[in-house]
Amino acid sequence: xxxxxxxxxxxxxxxxxxxxxxxxxxxxxxxxxxxxxxxxxxxxxxxxxxxxxxxxxxxxxxxxxxxxxxxxxxxxxxxxxxxxxxxxxxxxxxxxxxxxxxxxxxxxxxxxxxxxxxxxxxxxxxxxxxxxxxxxxxxxxxxxxxxxxxxxxxxxxxxxxxxxxxxxxxxxxxxxxxxxxxxxxxxxxxxxxxxxxxxxxxxxxxxxxxxxxxxxxxxxxxxxxxxxxxxxxxxxxxxxxxxxxxxxxxxxxxxxxxxxxxxxxxxxxxxxxxxxxxxxxxxxxxxxxxxxxxxxxxxxxxxxxxxxxxxxxxxxxxxxxxxxxxxxxxxxxxxxxxxxxxxxxxxxxxxxxxxxxxxxxxxxxxxxxxxxxxxxxxxxxxxxxxxxxxxxxxxxxxxxxxxxxxxxxxxxxxxxxxxxxxxxxxxxxxxxxxxxxxxxxxxxxxxxxxxxxxxxxxxxxxxxxxxxxxxxxxxxxxxxxxxxxxxxxxxxxx
Amino acid sequence: xxxxxxxxxxxxxxxxxxxxxxxxxxxxxxxxxxxxxxxxxxxxxxxxxxxxxxxxxxxxxxxxxxxxxxxxxxxxxxxxxxxxxxxxxxxxxxxxxxxxxxxxxxxxxxxxxxxxxxxxxxxxxxxxxxxxxxxxxxxxxxxxxxxxxxxxxxxxxxxxx
Numbered sequence: 001x002x003x004x005x006x007x008x009x010x011x012x013x014x015x016x017x018x019x020x021x022x023x024x025x026x027x028x029x030x031x032x033x034x035x036x037x038x039x040x041x042x043x044x045x046x047x048x049x050x051x052x053x054x055x056x057x058x059x060x061x062x063x064x065x066x067x068x069x070x071x072x073x074x075x076x077x078x079x080x081x082x083x084x085x086x087x088x089x090x091x092x093x094x095x096x097x098x099x100x101x102x103x104x105x106x107x108x109x110x111x112x113x114x115x116x117x118x119x120x121x122x123x124x125x126x127x128x129x130x131x132x133x134x135x136x137x138x139x140x141x142x143x144x145x146x147x148x149x150x151x152x153x154x155x156x157x158x159x160x161x162x163x164x165x166x167x168x169x170x171x172x173x174x175x176x177x178x179x180x181x182x183x184x185x186x187x188x189x190x191x192x193x194x195x196x197x198x199x200x201x202x203x204x205x206x207x208x209x210x211x212x213x214x215x216x217x218x219x220x221x222x223x224x225x226x227x228x229x230x231x232x233x234x235x236x237x238x239x240x241x242x243x244x245x246x247x248x249x250x251x252x253x254x255x256x257x258x259x260x261x262x263x264x265x266x267x268x269x270x271x272x273x274x275x276x277x278x279x280x281x282x283x284x285x286x287x288x289x290x291x292x293x294x295x296x297x298x299x300x301x302x303x304x305x306x307x308x309x310x311x312x313x314x315x316x317x318x319x320x321x322x323x324x325x326x327x328x329x330x331x332x333x334x335x336x337x338x339x340x341x342x343x344x345x346x347x348x349x350x351x352x353x354x355x356x357x358x359x360x361x362x363x364x365x366x367x368x369x370x371x372x373x374x375x376x377x378x379x380x381x382x383x384x385x386x387x388x389x390x391x392x393x394x395x396x397x398x399x400x401x402x403x404x405x406x407x408x409x410x411x412x413x414x415x416x417x418x419x420x421x422x423x424x425x426x427x428x429x430x431x432x433x434x435x436x437x438x439x440x441x442x443x444x445x446x447x448x449x450x451x452x453x454x455x456x457x458x459x460x461x462x463x464x465x466x467x468x469x470x471x472x473x474x475x476x477x478x479x480x481x482x483x484x485x486x487x488x489x490x491x492x493x494x
Numbered sequence: 495x496x497x498x499x500x501x502x503x504x505x506x507x508x509x510x511x512x513x514x515x516x517x518x519x520x521x522x523x524x525x526x527x528x529x530x531x532x533x534x535x536x537x538x539x540x541x542x543x544x545x546x547x548x549x550x551x552x553x554x555x556x557x558x559x560x561x562x563x564x565x566x567x568x569x570x571x572x573x574x575x576x577x578x579x580x581x582x583x584x585x586x587x588x589x590x591x592x593x594x595x596x597x598x599x600x601x602x603x604x605x606x607x608x609x610x611x612x613x614x615x616x617x618x619x620x621x622x623x624x625x626x627x628x629x630x631x632x633x634x635x636x637x638x639x640x641x642x643x644x645x646x647x648x649x650x651x652x653x654x655x
Contacts, residue, residue: 036644044644044645162552164548164551164552164555165507165552167548168507168510168545168548168549168552171510171514171541171544171545171548172510172513172545174541175513175514175517175538175541175542175545178517178537178538178541182524182534184534185527185529185533185534187524187525187527187534188524188525189524189534189538190517190520190524190538192520216586217583217586217587218583220582220583220585220586220616220617221579221580221582221583222579223582223617223618224578224579224580224581224582224583225578225579391619391620392617393614393617393618393619393620393625394614394619394624394625394628396613396617397609397610397613397614397617397629397632398610398628398632400586400590400609400613401606401609401610401632401633401636402636404590404593404594405636405640405646405648408646408648409640409644409646412646412647414594414597414598417594418591418594421587421590421591421594424587425587428583429502429506430506432502433502433503433506434503435506451537454537455532455536455537458532458536459532461532
């Protein structure tokens with residue numbers, strides 16, 4: 001075990017401090033740009049990691065990741081376009097708050113919930129890594145399948161408007177996710193001989209299309225109709241924002257705690273990341289809320305639940321990576337690559353054998369979460385002014401270009417831009433006729449996992465495998481509880 | 495207003511039902527590798543069948559639940575969407591598709607500049623010079639940001655040949 005003083009001496013080097021500040025700005029920029037993901041940003045940092053020592057290289061990834069996941073909320077708030085997939089779950093809530101002149105307060109809630117949720121994730125990473133990793137490794141394909149079903153079903157239950165339409169939206173998402181090469185057998189499906197479809201329909205073009213392009217089309221449509229919504233240009237003082245953010249967390253402390261715990265657990269599961277954590281937390285929060293009708297209309301409770309979960313999951317994702325060498329999400333997969341490049345072998349003994357590296361990294365994780373506060377407020381003050389004061393004839397064309405370039409940057413594919421446009425049109429009509437977009441996005445995210453684990457379990461030829469293990473039964477019971485508890489509680493209250 | 499909204503909803507639900515049928519028909523083209531039931535066809539078959547049933551079911555439900563609105567006594571139907579209001583989004587889509595196809599010829603900077611200018615003009619700018627300048631800065635700025643800093647290889651078009 002290394003002493004705290006040694007850890008601090010390791011961290012407080014000018015090189016590390018400069019790298020952390022630079023990557024904080026980089027993370028903010030990447031997160032605030034629709035289409036650019038933290039994974040892509042981490043991949044772009046690999047060449048720099050090659051020249052840096054392990055601690056500095058990994059610090060760079062941590063700070064970027066934490067800030068990017070927070071910054072994904074900024075375009076959600078002002079443009080209704082999630083900056084990263086992790087912000088998609090509560091984008092509608094953030095934007096609706098902006099329409100009420102409370103966009104900066106929504107972001108302030110995001111800052112505080114992200115910071116505190118992230119700190120809780122770091123706390124768990126420090127003290128409970130081996131225990132939680134062991135728990136996560138106990139998941140078989142059946143448990144993963146039920147977990148995915150839990151996520152999908154809560155997604156439909158939390159969708160605004162008709163649940164039937166929400167279910168249709170989810171099925172569309174699941175069907176889109178089947179396009180491309182089958183994850184288990186590597187067989188082509190619905191590609192119609194088009195090589196561009198072999199890799200499937202990318203999640204980023206679909207998400208930017210559904211949220212970004214549909215918003216551009218809606219603004220153009222409303223201007224033509226003369227019913228254009230003008231966002232209130234209300235700006236808050238820093239003290240008001242901090243007070244607003246902390247006040248909301250205090251008010252919705254249960255949702256914050258639940259979101260953080262869900263975030264850490266989901267993060268620790270291999271293959272599940274910040275986006276799934278945010279969706280699950282937001283949906284469960286809705287299901288147990290006493291004010292369900294306020295969801296989707298700019299309700300702070302949903303924001304607290306979602307944004308605390310996505311940042312908490314970042315710490316959780318490092319647990320299986322450090323303890324077993326299995327990535328918790330796509331960013332930790334890159335982290336493991338860098339560790340291998342530097343000759344660091346992850347495993348249960350890493351906490352003792354490489355304590356000089358692991359504990360400073362955890363402290364950097366801690367600092368990175370605290371950096372959200374100053375950098376986040378700086379970004380809000382600057383970007384709110386730009387988004388709220390720029391007239392539509394300048395803002396809308398620029399948003400269109402950023403949607404296009406953000407989509408193109410993922411695979412350098414013009415085909416992806418066309419996919420984005422198609423989903424923009426689909427999104428426009430779906431919203432116009434009250435089909436919630438959220439279940440479709442959730443279906444595309446969870447579709448491959450759901451199918452893969454369903455098939456893996458089905459291949460065991462015994463249907464009882466689906467329900468024979470204790471964790472499976474626990475998840476099924478939790479799911480049933482989530483479905484029926486609010487109904488029973490309502491009946492009991494009457 | 496309710497009436498036209500229902501019509502759109504019925505049509506969209508019906509379209510989703512058709513999408514379900516489309517995928518269901520093409521499920522048989524997937525190589526099942528001789529695996530029988532648990533093959534790569536299984537999951538899409540389940541999902542597309544459900545989509546087909548729910549799509550048509552919702553369309554029917556919406557149509558039946560609003561039968562009163564279809565009675566002739568209500569007078570001529572009034573559509574919310576007029577050609578004028580639909581023109582802008584349609585034009586933006588056409589312009590963006592043209593932009594995508596022209597990208598490899600005109601290159602990113604010129605093509606993006608044209609897209610920005612034309613879209614700004616569609617939104618009736620208060621200051622044309624400002625829109626023109628912002629379009630120019632936007633095209634150059636995003637090129638520098640993505641091509642130079644983020645190393646995204648953007649098309650340079652015929653000018654680089």
